[in-house]
Amino acid sequence: MGTQLVEAVIDGVLTGGLYALMAAGLTLIFGMLEIINIAQGIFVLLGSYLSYALWAHAGIDPFLGLLVTIPILFVVGIGVEWAFMRRIGDRDRVSMSILVTYAVSLVIEGALDIAFGTTFVQLRPSYFARTWHVFGFYLEYIYVFGFVLAALLIAALYALMYRTRFGASLRAALQDRTAATLIGVNVKRVSTITFGIGVAVTAAGGMVFGATNDFSANSSTDLISRLLTIIVLGGLGSIGGAMGAAVFMLVLEDVVAVVWSPVWAPVIYFLVLLIVLSVRPQGLFGKVSTRAQ
Amino acid sequence: MTDGLLDASTTAGPDTRKGSSPRVPLGAMTRRAKAAAWILIAIALVAFPLVFSTPAVTSIAFFSVLFMAAATAWNSFSGYSGYISIGHAVFFGSGAYTIALIALHLHLAGGYGVFWYVPVAGGVAMVIAVPFGLIALRTRRHTFVVITIAAFFIFQLLAYNLSSLTLGSRGVTLPTPPWTGMGFNQRFYYAALCVLVVALLLSAGIRRSRFGLQLLALRDDEDRAAGLGVKTTRVKLIAFVVSAFSVGMAGAVWAYFLGDIHPQFAFTALFDLSVAIMAFLGGFGTISGPLLGAALLESLQQYFTIQYSSGSLYLIAYGVLFLVVIVLLPRGVIPTVADSYQRWRERRAQAMVNALPPAPSTGALAASEAHHARPPSARAGGR
Numbered sequence: 001m002g003t004q005l006v007e008a009v010i011d012g013v014l015t016g017g018l019y020a021l022m023a024a025g026l027t028l029i030f031g032m033l034e035i036i037n038i039a040q041g042i043f044v045l046l047g048s049y050l051s052y053a054l055w056a057h058a059g060i061d062p063f064l065g066l067l068v069t070i071p072i073l074f075v076v077g078i079g080v081e082w083a084f085m086r087r088i089g090d091r092d093r094v095s096m097s098i099l100v101t102y103a104v105s106l107v108i109e110g111a112l113d114i115a116f117g118t119t120f121v122q123l124r125p126s127y128f129a130r131t132w133h134v135f136g137f138y139l140e141y142i143y144v145f146g147f148v149l150a151a152l153l154i155a156a157l158y159a160l161m162y163r164t165r166f167g168a169s170l171r172a173a174l175q176d177r178t179a180a181t182l183i184g185v186n187v188k189r190v191s192t193i194t195f196g197i198g199v200a201v202t203a204a205g206g207m208v209f210g211a212t213n214d215f216s217a218n219s220s221t222d223l224i225s226r227l228l229t230i231i232v233l234g235g236l237g238s239i240g241g242a243m244g245a246a247v248f249m250l251v252l253e254d255v256v257a258v259v260w261s262p263v264w265a266p267v268i269y270f271l272v273l274l275i276v277l278s279v280r281p282q283g284l285f286g287k288v289s290t291r292a293q
Numbered sequence: 294m295t296d297g298l299l300d301a302s303t304t305a306g307p308d309t310r311k312g313s314s315p316r317v318p319l320g321a322m323t324r325r326a327k328a329a330a331w332i333l334i335a336i337a338l339v340a341f342p343l344v345f346s347t348p349a350v351t352s353i354a355f356f357s358v359l360f361m362a363a364a365t366a367w368n369s370f371s372g373y374s375g376y377i378s379i380g381h382a383v384f385f386g387s388g389a390y391t392i393a394l395i396a397l398h399l400h401l402a403g404g405y406g407v408f409w410y411v412p413v414a415g416g417v418a419m420v421i422a423v424p425f426g427l428i429a430l431r432t433r434r435h436t437f438v439v440i441t442i443a444a445f446f447i448f449q450l451l452a453y454n455l456s457s458l459t460l461g462s463r464g465v466t467l468p469t470p471p472w473t474g475m476g477f478n479q480r481f482y483y484a485a486l487c488v489l490v491v492a493l494l495l496s497a498g499i500r501r502s503r504f505g506l507q508l509l510a511l512r513d514d515e516d517r518a519a520g521l522g523v524k525t526t527r528v529k530l531i532a533f534v535v536s537a538f539s540v541g542m543a544g545a546v547w548a549y550f551l552g553d554i555h556p557q558f559a560f561t562a563l564f565d566l567s568v569a570i571m572a573f574l575g576g577f578g579t580i581s582g583p584l585l586g587a588a589l590l591e592s593l594q595q596y597f598t599i600q601y602s603s604g605s606l607y608l609i610a611y612g613v614l615f616l617v618v619i620v621l622l623p624r625g626v627i628p629t630v631a632d633s634y635q636r637w638r639e640r641r642a643q644a645m646v647n648a649l650p651p652a653p654s655t656g657a658l659a660a661s662e663a664h665h666a667r668p669p670s671a672r673a674g675g676r
Contacts, residue, residue: 036435087620092577094435095377096619099573102566103615110608118605221562225446228439236435267450270443277440278428 007137008258012251014143015212017150019250020243022205023230024157025198031174031237032194035085035097041224042105042112043199047073047206048215049116052123062123062207063145069203077199080104081192105220112217123210146208153204154243157197170194174237229273334584338486342479351478353595355485355550359543360591362489363564364571364583366539369496370532371569372578373505375512376434379565380425380441383448384537386559387421388414388544390452393465393554403468408484411545418541419534426533430526445565452556464555467548481550488546492539497580499532508532512578567591570615576627585626590614 026040047069054065084104088096128142161167172180173187181187209215209223230249234241249269257265338358342351363385371378391414392407401407429440452459459465472480499505511518511525519525548554568583571590576582590611597607622629 030435036438084616084620087623089623092375094438095375098377098379098438099566099569100616100619103570103612103619106608106612107616110605110612113605113608222446225442229443232436232439263454264450267447267454270447273440273443274428277432277436
């Protein structure tokens with residue numbers, strides 16, 4: 001039991017890193033555009049399928065394939081923002097965005113079903129399942145590589161936000177759109193690029209998700225509900241909060257699976273959400289929002 | 294701000310109030326036209342399965358009417374309060390499971406008897422809605438959406454895992470009704486129609502009451518509504534629970550029609566978003582909008598299922614249709630059409646005034662001009 005618990009915690013942290021990345025993208029989109037992107041779940045699966053297609057049909061290593069899939073998803077994100085997101089007015093913005101992004105995700109889900117079929121797919125290059133023997137624990141390569149990848153991309157995201165001119169505009173617009181416009185930030189363009197970035201990170205998330213789970217396009221509903229839970233727990237719009245909540249929840253889920261039962265683990269996941277929100281409606285790590293709604 | 298919400302049947306604004314109708318005779322005329330339209334819709338709905346009695350068609354009609362009821366009920370909470378619930382499948386599934394388990398444990402034989410338990414299923418959905426609403430409605434709008442999604446997943450998991458109660462993934466089988474031929478679908482069609490009538494009466498009742506005005510007020514500005522003395526949490530909770538009732542009943546009729554239920558179909562995310570999109574397509578927060586949206590989308594879905602036996606094409610068609618509507622008619626079909634009709638009428642009234650020859654009595658002309666120039670309704674004035 002003891003070692004199982006430690007293993008569960010390690011597993012949780014390793015997979016949590018990846019959820020942290022995907023949730024960061026989702027919460028960044030919320031913070032910037034004030035929309036909830038329900039399509040994030042299907043974008044992750046799109047990333048999984050793209051990596052799968054490159055690996056299965058062209059023999060390209062999934063990690064190398066990210067060089068192709070990340071730009072593709074970035075462009076997809078920009079296209080969706082341009083086509084639909086900027087047409088959503090200020091009235092009922094969040095509700096409208098949920099419906100619109102849901103419709104987008106239906107279209108993509110239908111297309112993926114037609115292209116790849118509805119049966120579960122595996123993305124498993126042989127070396128992924130090899131293990132590393134550290135301190136008496138066996139760690140699968142894919143989990144370790146996935147965690148390193150997530151850490152690198154999160155670092156890159158932070159570097160982009162805090163070390164570049166674009167990042168300065170982004171943070172300015174996050175704080176106050178009107179003021180940012182007044183000092184010459186092109187908020188519209190920044191929003192579009194932010195949406196693109198928020199979607200692009202799902203390419204990496206999707207690749208590792210696909211490598212660690214059998215998947216079909218239908219897996220997206222489960223994914224998006226987890227990601228939404230995570231960003232609400234972390235406080236909507238808070239990137240650090242989303243990452244903290246991601247690791248916390250994934251560790252908790254794995255631990256519950258060990259001490260109670262794997263079947264019930266997802267329930268505890270949502271129970272935490274309900275309990276936390278009845279005590280702290282602003283989320284686990286969230287500050288009281290400055291933007292009124 | 295309320296303007297977009299007003300239902301087509303009440304857009305005549307102030308003149309719908311008793312006693313003030315003589316001020317705007319045009320409004321009275323449209324009101325009569327609307328009453329006539331509702332009567333026509335009622336006749337069409339009642340007569341439909343008698344005229345088109347092919348089982349394939351009545352089956353599509355059954356699902357459409359059932360979803361009209363569900364979308365109307367969803368809209369009577371989410372449309373009026375602005376709190377988008379993506380968790381109404383909880384009530385749909387609970388209603389379905391309630392009737393299935395009652396039939397199982399009471400050893401009910403197939404027949405009309407089962408229908409008596411449909412309101413019970415609605416009642417169980419209401420009971421579930423109380424704690425659900427108490428937790429979820431404490432939070433702000435975006436968070437509310439997420440909690441409803443979470444609650445929906447909890448219920449699906451419960452249906453899978455509480456196998457001593459729900460029989461888990463094996464599902465529950467309901468008694469088979471003794472009806473054969475076209476009579477089978479027709480009876481279920483009328484059962485669904487009864488649920489629709491209940492949902493519509495509740496929706497229209499809420500919309501026209503003081504309670505409904507409180508809901509609309511908090512939809513537009515919750516803090517201000519609270520400041521004006523609206524007990525926001527209580528109002529939201531009551532609306533939530535009431536809308537759960539009709540959705541639960543719809544779930545029960547649906548379960549009895551299908552004959553057996555499974556967790557993944559009773560609690561499905563597609564239901565959650567379908568009702569939202571149906572209400573939105575027709576006109577969010579209107580009485581007639583969800584009817585139109587559900588009639589269009591549900592019959593489209595059933596048609597696709599029968600014609601192509603592929604859910605994927607349907608998903609694409611559904612999504613694309615919605616996106617096109619949202620780009621072209623961002624407020625839904627009914628409000629947009631009602632608005633352009635309103636504008637056309639104003640233009641016509643204006644043209645008539647302009648075309649008038651100079652009258653001998655300038656006083657009468659001024660009065661007539663003042664009458665026509667006044668915006669016929671609050672919404673037209675606000676735009």
